[in-house]
Amino acid sequence: MVATGPVQSGKTLAAFVIPTMYHLFEIGETVIVGLPSMDMAADKWKKDFAPAIEASRYRDMIPKSGTGSRGGTFTSMTFANGATLRFMSGGGGDKKRAGYTARVVVITETDGMDEAGEVSREADKITQLEARTESYGEQSRIYMECTVSIERGRTWQEYTQGTRSRIVVRCRACDAWVTPEREHLVLWQDADNKLAAKAAARFACPSCGVLWSDDDRRVANEGALLVHQGQEVTPDGVIVGPAPETDTLGFRWSAFNNLFQKTGDFGAKEWGAAKSADPDNSEKALRQFTWCLPVEADTKDSVPLDQDVICRRRSKTGRGKVPDGTDCITVGVDVGDHVGWYVAIAWQDNANGVIIDYGAFDIASRDLTPPVAILSALRGRYDVFEAGWDGRQPDAVWVDSGHEHKAVYTFTREAGKRYRPTKGHGVRQERMTAYDSPRKLAKDTPVIGDGWHVAYQAADQVWLIHVNSDHWKTRAHQYLTAQAGQGGSIVLFDAPPQEHLTFARHVTAERKVDEFVPGKGTVTRWVRDRRQNHYLDCLHQAIAAADHLGVKPTEASAIRSTPQPKQFSKQKAAALTMPDGRPFLITERE
Secondary structure (H helix, E strand, C coil), X not given: CEEECCCCCCHHHHHHHHHHHHHHHHXXXXXXXXXXXXXXXXXHHHHHHHXXXXXXXXXXXXXXXXXXXXXXXCCEEECCCCCEEEEEXXXXXXXXXXXXXXXXXXXXXXHHHCCCCCCCCCCCHHHHHHHCCHHHHHHCEEEEECCCCEXXXXXXXXXXXXXXXXXXXXXXXXCCEECCCHHHEECHHHCCCHHHHHHHCEEECCCCCCEECHHHHHHHHHCCEEECCCCEECCCCCEECCCCCCCCCEEEXXXXXXXXXXXXXXXXXXXXXXXXXXXXXXXXXXXXXXCCCCECCCEEECCCCCHHHHHCCECCCCCXXXXXXXXXXXXXXXXXXXXXXXEEEEEEHHHEEEEEEEEEEECCCCCCCHHHHHHHHHHHHHHHHHHCECCECCCEEEEECCCCHHHHHHHHHHHCCCEEEEEEECCCCCCCCCCCCCCCCECCECEECCCEEEEEECCCCEEEEEEEHHHHHHHHHHHHHCCCCCCCEEEECCCCHHHHHHHHHXXXXXXXXXXXXXXXXXXXXXXXXXXXXXXXXXXXHHHHHHHHCCCCCCCCCCCCCCCCCCCCCHHHHHCCECCCCCECCHHHCC
């Protein structure tokens, strides 16, 4: 049984608490309750289960002592009739779910668990919870309830692949059996303000168009019927047609069926969303939380980048040449087992960057162990960097320590303060975690920047720079799309476009997308389209290193990707004259 409906419409009580209580007390059997996190267990007991049980005839079955009876963190509770309420989460190791079985599983906030865990090689958590009932075969019972999220979310998929049942009501005017939806909420559109929208809003019959009052809506819902996909209701109220061939009841209701709110409340929400400063998010909220519809267009590219355009973003100076007016040079380095990569950027006034050099260097891991080979290669690269470009040495070199960090730590300790090890953090990337910026300075965290911070690694006696890779990859793409020459832009050294093709392919190997994630809202993540992305990693480190040195575009010119319209001063306007030479504006004539 999969149920979904608007928020604050009784969904938790009807589709989560009552089924659990039925099996615990009427049937007297153990129930597994699935939660996205075990931190929710005590809260669900205190706010959902305990008040309902205490208000029922089963109140005396609540244990007076033992685990969970006095609150706190707990995993199970055994009632006076011997039935056990067992909480299981979508987090932690898979063994926590594997060792317990029951005939009944009741899951809340389903879409928040519809993803395989970071440490799991097994199926998603919902499937694992369902597996706890397999020994009961066709006698097993699984309940799910959740606010609908996206079309590919578990709730909507289960609903549409099940009976896809809907509530039908009879119109008092035409006697037709109908299911009013969002498009049948009318009259709020012409209102001048939210209060007027609230007063005017009415549901209209989908069949005859007559307007319904709140009393009409209440009476209609009290006489409602439930029909499955493919079924119809005859004029005399008889359901006809075969039920779908499925073992899942998919049950949905919408705002029209939510009698905890007036029709005017929905009209006010619609009017407010239409006038919102962020209509996209307002629309998502209405679809999910009011009308129980999946969010559309859940993923979109945020920063498009074209490799052919990058190849043509060239300065007037060649490889290895430091442009006049250069304030500092930063370098980003990435290392693997067999190859390393680097990008060097010369920074001029207002954060105008010129990539003066980039390239790959060999790491002899076939002849030496990887840590030794990487350390040897970095030492060789040190000599090259210290020779400089046009004799100018780099002001900051950041080396990614994600691979063989001990070798990188050793190298940066030897190389001096201009060389720093880094650790990248990004959302849902390989072996990476989301960046978590410290909230305040401390002895071992003396510097906190924009998407980076310095932290002391006592065991290795090294200062490590943690970098928000997602943030600085976004900034790297913005620098490459900003108008060349304006503040916060980057161009490449002068060379034929085909010479920059490999670099361009690396920096476009990943793309940033905004994705709606159930339970989290819209989140940003980077998707890798091609395996070779090393110059992008070097580039974003070099840009972050420049930020560490104080290289920032002025606020007025920072990272615009399109030209701004010309501004005409008052002096130019006043210069307009009549044919006889007098000022054009009469107010400026003597």
